[in-house]
Structures are given as C-alpha cells and as structure tokens.
Amino acid sequence: MATRSRACSAFPKRKASSTAWVSTTPASTKLLENVRRAEFPKKGGILGINIGKNATTPIEKAADDYLICLDKVYNDASYVAVNISSPNTKNLRELQKDEALDDLLSQLKAKQLQLADQHGKYVPMALKIAPDLDDEQITAIADALRRHRFDGVIATNTTLSREAVEGLPNAAETGGLSGKPVFAKSTAVQKKLSIALAGELPIIGVGGIMGGEDAAEKIRAGASLVQFYSGFIYRGPDLVSEVAETLANVLSRKNS
Ligand SMILES: Cc1cc2nc3c(=O)[nH]c(=O)nc-3n(C[C@H](O)[C@H](O)[C@H](O)COP(=O)(O)O)c2cc1C
Numbered sequence: 001m002a003t004r005s006r007a008c009s010a011f012p013k014r015k016a017s018s019t020a021w022v023s024t025t026p027a028s029t030k031l032l033e034n035v036r037r038a039e040f041p042k043k044g045g046i047l048g049i050n051i052g053k054n055a056t057t058p059i060e061k062a063a064d065d066y067l068i069c070l071d072k073v074y075n076d077a078s079y080v081a082v083n084i085s086s087p088n089t090k091n092l093r094e095l096q097k098d099e100a101l102d103d104l105l106s107q108l109k110a111k112q113l114q115l116a117d118q119h120g121k122y123v124p125m126a127l128k129i130a131p132d133l134d135d136e137q138i139t140a141i142a143d144a145l146r147r148h149r150f151d152g153v154i155a156t157n158t159t160l161s162r163e164a165v166e167g168l169p170n171a172a173e174t175g176g177l178s179g180k181p182v183f184a185k186s187t188a189v190q191k192k193l194s195i196a197l198a199g200e201l202p203i204i205g206v207g208g209i210m211g212g213e214d215a216a217e218k219i220r221a222g223a224s225l226v227q228f229y230s231g232f233i234y235r236g237p238d239l240v241s242e243v244a245e246t247l248a249n250v251l252s253r254k255n256s
Contacts, residue, residue: 028072035076049077050128052086059091059100063107070108074115074123082108085130085157087176093130096141105148124151131156131185131207135192142196153197154204154227155190158182179230183208187221194222210234212246219250 031049040047051069053062070080084095084104095104108125116122127150129141145153158176165171165181186207194203205223208230209215215226226247231239 028069032072032076041076041078046078047076048079048081048126049073050081050083052083052089053092055089059094062092062095062100063104066104066108067111070111070125071115074112075119077123079124079126079151081126081128081154083128083157085128087130087132087158087160093132096129096133096137098140101141101144102147105144105150109148109150126150126152126154126204128154129156129189129193131159131182131189132161133189138189138192139196142193145197145201150201152202152204153193154206155193155223156182156186156207158207159185161185178207179234180208180210183210183214187217190218190223191221197222209239209243211239212242215243216246216250219247 035047035049051066051073053059053065057065066082073080082104084092084101086092094100105127112123112125127141127145133141141153158178159182160176162171162177163181164184165177187205190203190205190207197203202224203222204225204227205215205218205221206227206229209218209226209228210231215228218226226243228239228243235242
C-alpha cells in the first residue's frame with residue numbers, strides 16, 4: 001500500500017505484460033478514501049485489499065509495515081491479501097523463507113485476532129506467493145500457513161523468469177512478468193501447493209488466465225476461486241462472463 005511510480009512493458013504477441021513498481025510514500029489514506037466512496041462491499045461486492053511493505057523499509061522491519069497496513073484496512077476489507085511476492089520490491093521475497101515467514105505470519109495472526117475482537121468481525125487473510133518457488137519452499141510455505149491458521153493462499157504473483165518471452169523485444173527488462181507466459185509456472189506451483197495443503201486451506205488461483213478454459217484448469221489444479229489481471233488488458237470485461245460461464249459448466253458436469 002504505497003504510491004508507486006511504474007515502468008511497464010507489453011508483449012502483445014504472447015499476451016503478457018511486465019511491470020516494475022517503485023514504492024515511495026504511503027498512500028493508505030487515499031486508498032481508504034477511494035474504497036469508502038465506492039461502497040463496493042455495501043453493494044454486495046467482495047473487496048480484497050492487498051498489503052505490502054514500503055520499498056524504503058528494511059526487510060528486518062517489514063512486519064511493522066504489514067501490521068500498520070492490516071490495522072488501517074481491516075474494517076474496510078472483505079479479506080486482506082498479504083503480498084510477500086512482488087518481485088519489484090527489493091528483497092521482499094525473502095519473507096517467503098523459514099523464520100522470516102514464521103515470524104511474519106505469527107505477528108499477523110495475533111493482530112488479526114486482536115482486530116477481530118476490536119471490530120466485532122473476523123476478516124480473513126490470504127498469503128500471496130510467487131511462482132518462482134521450488135518444491136521444498138512450497139511445502140514449507142504450506143506448513144507455515146497451516147501452523148498459523150491462515151485463511152487462504154493466493155497463487156501466484158508475477159514471475160522473474162523470461163523463458164517464455166525469450167528473444168522478444170523488452171524481454172531483458174527487469175520486473176515481474178504476468179499474463180499468458182506465467183500460466184504454466186503459476187498453475188504448476190498452485191497444483192503442488194494444493195497437494196501439500198490437502199484441502200485444509202482454500203487456494204485462489206491467479207496467473208495467466210486469458211480465457212474460460214484457463215480458469216477451469218486452475219480449478220482442476222485445486223483452486224477454489226480465481227482472479228485475473230492481465231486478462232483484462234487483453235480481453236476486457238467480457239472475460240468475466242466467459243470465465244463465469246465456463247466454470248458454471250465445469251461445476252454442473254462435476255455434480256451431474
Ligand atoms: C501492472 C501490475 C500491477 C500489479 N500489482 C500488484 C500488487 O500491487 N500486489 C500484488 O500482490 N500483485 C500485483 N500484481 C500481480 C497480479 O495481481 C497477478 O498476481 C499477476 O499479474 C498474475 O496474474 P495475471 O497473469 O492475471 O496478470 C500486479 C500485476 C501487474 C501486471
């Protein structure tokens with residue numbers, strides 16, 4: 001939750017985009033003004049608010065930023081996404097590792113329970129992870145999520161890999177790559193996570209959904225819900241109805 005300047009590259013041929021964020025100053029007040037004005041949850045919408053550390057905060061002090069953000073957004077969010085996987089904030093992904101993750105999740109859980117008491121409502125938290133993780137890291141994250149009774153997990157953020165855009169103009173630029181090229185990597189991580197979690201926590205599948213079939217594949221790989229971002233850029237809002245229709249068909253076939 002910070003005001004950010006951005007550098008963005010597009011790869012239209014591969015239905016992808018890559019973005020680098022630079023966090024500068026806190027913008028949580030403005031964000032809350034906007035979400036309150038929109039009254040989205042009051043109109044029946046489910047509003048997830050994504051929190052992260054500021055670029056200037058040293059990684060050892062990252063938990064402080066997350067706790068401040070959770071406190072600020074708690075009452076206005078339907079759920080909170082805890083982003084420890086943006087590749088554009090220096091060292092952020094270090095928080096996905098062992099003790100750093102354990103410490104962050106433990107502090108967030110304690111704060112969530114305190115805020116639930118204070119506001120008289122429980123707002124779920126979902127951890128957002130990267131697609132650039134090996135099997136051991138995925139298992140360790142799944143264990144930590146269980147241990148700290150997290151409410152869900154969002155798999156995945158953008159990738160640092162350029163394998164899928166090799167040889168294209170701008171491929172050498174830094175930043176997180178999203179869209180079609182991240183689909184396979186992100187779905188593979190999601191699938192392993194789903195096996196490791198054995199249904200104990202819901203997974204939100206995200207990464208490279210450009211059509212209804214992509215969303216169906218995320219569900220088949222163990223997701224309970226799906227999100228898309230780059231798909232809006234390349235397909236526009238029609239993608240929402242296409243995904244909803246495809247998933248309704250998949251579910252009705254499953255239940256018949
Ligand atoms: C322009 C842009 C900005 C993003 N900003 C954030 C962010 O602030 N926090 C976050 O957790 N993920 C962020 N993401 C990652 C997306 O939410 C999503 O996880 C990723 O792009 C993969 O999904 P997609 O292929 O549907 O875009 C951003 C992605 C893009 C392309």
